Amino acid sequence: MVTWPSDQLVLNYPAVGEVVAVSNVEAEPVEIRCAEQGDERSAPDAPQVDVLSPREVPLGGPRAMSVRRTLPQRARTLIGAWCFVDHYGPDDVARTGGMHVPPHPHTGLQTVSWLFSGEIEHRDSLGSHAFVRPGELNLMTGGYGISHSEVSTARTTVLHGAQLWVALPEGHRDAARDFERYVPEPVRIDGAQVRVFLGSLAGDVSPVRTFTPLLGAEITVEPRAVIPLTVDAAFEHGLLVDAGVVRVADTLLHAAELAYVHPGADALTLVNESDVPARTILLGGVPFDEEIVMWWNFIGRSHEDIVRARDEWEAASDRFGVVAGYAGDRLAAPAMPKVTITPRRNPPRRPPRI
Template identity: 75%
Template sequence: MSNAEADPAELRCAAADRAEAASQVDVVSARDVPLGGPRAMTVRRTLPQRARTLIGAWCFVDHYGPDDVAETGGMVVAPHPHTGLQTVSWLFSGEIEHRDSLGSHAFVRPGELNLMTGGYGISHSEVSTADTTILHGVQLWVALPEEHRNTSRDFQHYVPSPVREGGADVRVFLGSLVGDTSPVRTFTPLLGAELALDPGSTTTLPVQAGFEYGLLVDQGDIRMAGTLLRPSELGYLGTGNDTLTLTNESGTPARAVLLGGVPFEEEIVMWWNFIGRSHADIVEARHAWENASDRFGSVDDYDGDRLPAPALPNATLAPRKNPTRH
């Protein structure tokens, strides 16, 4: 998915202060971002924000739906570029058609992972299918480390099977959890999993103490390590925990996405759909896209124009760090 904000945030993201207390859960509220057009589909964005810019290498979290496609027109995102990141598409309902400049033509369906590696440069389109009536899911980005940020473009598809743990069904789409490991390649240690919690249940998950974690609640009220999270809120938990206890406070099933990773120590600059290490990297990527450079290739069989890049800011991108806990 493209970051379709008319005035995309200017961010230089850095690692958090590692003196943070691991046991405290920070609650990050979402902000609404329209994807554009008179019947704009609105997404709820929890990363990046002033309160938090990174969780591991996870740098972008959009949560959307349940969206009535008859009212909004669904998702129609024309070909657009990416650099220095991987995109992770995960649906709860509906279907999205994906095409990219690698030649991939695939469909995003509920419970199925589509992961695209932008690396040095890729372009892709995303359009909800004609049969989709309700569109509901998340779109996530992962920052690539310096060693791999100019890697070759790639596309992977994976369908995880649910694993029962306590009062939850767990689908691990990236990394390892509850004895299940995804075969999908990432460039830093990561975790991505959908959790479906039974009504009133409590589940304790064995987690990695070297990871920091974020829990995005989709439905229900979930208590994470003692802190109550409501739908569309993201709970952040720092490193130093080898278990994570989740309680569904609702009388109905709850659902959440658990994200985790080793703290990402590199400073990055993120603007529009590009991740680099300097303002100059962003300028170079934008120039290449606007001039139809071979860097991003082309998306075949898309009926329409590609997305133009927004105007660059008049100032150099400013640093923005995760807050220090007191």
């Protein structure tokens, strides 16, 4: 296995199918301001959709895998409270060395990882020790402060999944550390299989608690199938395509692209335009109107919040606890930027079509 250096983005966490968390340890993490989008050109009665293309982020080393990041970016910071979407693999672990992320901190967020293949060993300062596997949700609440490590296991040959973060609202951003595991039963609907890991969809409801209304589901659509879905019109939605070519609301999406669907739609239709199964992740939530500062693995509300969290991590304070059972050193925090980190926000919401 390869340990990714601290000047690179590294995957960390069980979470994101299972929950495999990715640690954002880019050399120069930046605050990104959103830019207003152009006019919609689709039919007046169609949901408003923007396509967010990914950017490649290397995870370290000349042979290491990379992730495809679609959130955040200048065009959009959040979808509901979802604030971070990385998509990675299929990664040949024999070639890259797999995932090996030392203990690192989080504040003000929950990590959600969803695996399609592979296995990751998760340890955290709450005392949790879990194995992240495909089709199983592991959700870690950082709140006031938590630390954890993620290491792909010897049983892993191909690592493939998505890393997701959720911003906690002001009233809960200092919540107590928590770790929860849930295995959703697959739900069959005509032409598709759905696994709801957060919220509700297709008649299934996840029991996992969230701090804002959220939706998270894996949807695998059969070749050439057309899938109508009833959704919450108060939500904004994001559809990430893992495999296949999918049309949503008359907008064509290819693998690794993320469609942002503006609030107001009470139904979405997914069309698999390919001759192979198309796998997607549907995210949703009510618009998150709070301003956040997001740097490295921390979410706060001000530059001072971030400075304080970084200083306390570097000082090995009790705020983040200790990850027992990990053989090795903690991950060091990058240097703070030489400018004040300011809050970022989404573009102004467009008025609904009449």
